[in-house]
Amino acid sequence: MxxxxxxxxxxxxxxxxxxxxxxxxxxxxxxxxxxxxxxxxxxxxxxxxxxxxxxxxxxxxxxxxxxxxxxxxxxxxxxxxxxxxxxxxxxxxxxxxxxxxxxxxxxxxxxxxxxxxxxxxxxxxxxxxxxxxxxxxxxxxxxxxxxxxxxxxxxxxxxxxxxxxxxxxxxxxxQPDLVSKTRLERHDQLWFECRCECCTLDPAASQLSDMRRTFMKALDYLAFGALRDGKIDTSEHPLICDPVLKKTAENKTLPITSQFVYNILHMAIAEHEKVAAVVIRNLSPNIHGLANCLKSERNVRIANHALKQDTWLKRLDVALLIFGEPDESDNMVNQEICNIRVARMAEYLKNATS
Structure with a gap:
């Protein structure tokens, strides 16, 4: 003493x-x-x-x-x-x-x-x-x-x-980023064993929850074209296993309509996983921003109709009608997303070395 x-x-x-x-x-x-x-x-x-x-x-x-x-x-x-x-x-x-x-x-x-x-x-x-x-x-x-x-x-x-x-x-x-991590990943990141409702599910339900949360992370990668720190996923088992789709997302050549659908699907899964209220803070600006950037008449009409639905699953049903459709503003929006990714990478490197 x-x-x-x-x-x-x-x-x-x-x-x-x-x-x-x-x-x-x-x-x-x-x-x-x-x-x-x-x-x-x-x-x-x-x-x-x-x-x-x-x-x-x-x-x-x-x-x-x-x-x-x-x-x-x-x-x-x-x-x-x-x-x-x-x-x-x-x-x-x-x-x-x-x-x-x-x-x-x-x-x-x-x-x-x-x-x-x-x-x-x-x-x-x-x-x-x-x-x-x-x-x-x-x-x-x-x-x-x-x-x-x-x-x-x-x-x-x-x-x-x-x-x-x-x-x-x-x-x-x-830690807000825990919403897209599996049970084991969450416990590794926390300094205690969490005993919340989600972490005490039976093994089968816990496995489904882990799959949904991993899928949410993958959808975020598709919509953003990189991990949240701006890095490209170079792991042995990447989030996106289809190399063509992964490269398309990373090169920012996905149509805005696809990014719009990926974000809404992300929210639909988060809603089912009971974390929609957490995720919406980050995704809502993306979803409405993408919808506002659309210029093609059909894309605009369907996107606006999708956002009027009262659940994310219903919004997804409508939004899928324009999935993969090209839009006049694809190049402009994708360039803006590239700029955001570069800025995030610079911020990540700055914090890592400070």
Whole structure:
């Protein structure tokens, strides 16, 4: 045990204010009129946030300011975090001490304490959010936390992705790219074993879910012509096994109509996989953007009719009527997509070397 007085103070705060979950979590101050409570689940999944009244899709669940913000990722080391902790006010230390490791053990490292209780702020830092960090992960989430920046005072707002019933747990996806990964891929990327509904399916249902999510990733590749980081898939077992189709997508010579259908098929599968509300944030601009770019009269008419349908499966049924049809704006749109891909690759390389 360290004899460092600063370290002893750290352990003191975490042991007193966090060692007993039943004392720590109920004392976490929630926003006035919060539509949820923090409580322990009856199925052994630990603590989480549960709705106390119905919450409509798009409704604000809560907004929170961070206890503090670290503006540079290179500050993520034990010494720097220890200094931040000891410069907090007594009240802030008390609140920070209520942060728990999944409602169980108190943290014994500053790094784990920060990472498991923080969200990105302005792409350059981390904000410590005591209440927002109490919401559990799910691979089929019903809430989301959009990007936060310092210009908006780092307010972190949580909204409902769908209607949430009273008594239902409020969850979100810790990493948005998990929606297109298989169960094993998700578990490799997370630092815990997820026990959400999707990850506890029986083997046959889990295999079907994995197939759908892999198919979603492949459709994204066809529509974009590359992986999300801008790279070409050169793996031994590529997402697109048809070499001609793969090359056509990579060369950006697919008709806009095909890209339009691939995006809608992606949404139809996401709808069946119960992640449509997550995927739509990325795909909706693509789908409507492609529809608006169409110039051929028949393509425009059918695309607009498809988007008027009330489910993605019905939209797919209509959109298939123009699948593969050429359009006057094919070359222009494909060039724009090429430019986006180049920009994403440059951004990926910049982040990888920074």
């Amino acid at each position: 360290s004899t460092d007085p600063d370290h002893r103070e750290y352990l003191f705060f975490f042991a007193i204010f966090g060692s007993n979950t039943f004392l720590a979590y109920p004392l976490i101050p929630l926003p006035p009129n919060a539509p949820f409570v923090l409580k322990e689940a009856t199925d052994g999944k630990g603590w989480g946030a549960y709705a106390t009244r119905p919450i409509k899709k798009g409704g604000l669940i809560m907004a929170e300011l961070p206890l503090f913000v670290i503006n540079r990722f290179e500050d993520l080391n034990e010494d720097a975090l220890r200094m931040i902790f000891f410069h907090l006010s007594p009240r802030q230390k008390e609140m920070a001490g209520k942060a728990r490791d999944n409602g169980g053990r108190f943290f014994t490292s500053f790094t784990a304490w920060l990472i498991q209780n923080s969200f990105n702020v302005d792409n350059k830092g981390l904000g410590f959010y005591l209440v927002q960090s109490r919401f559990n992960h799910s691979c089929q989430p019903n809430s989301a936390v959009p990007h936060t920046d310092l210009e908006n005072d780092a307010f972190l707002k949580r909204t409902a992705l769908m209607d949430i019933e009273a008594g239902e747990e409020i969850t979100f996806c810790y």
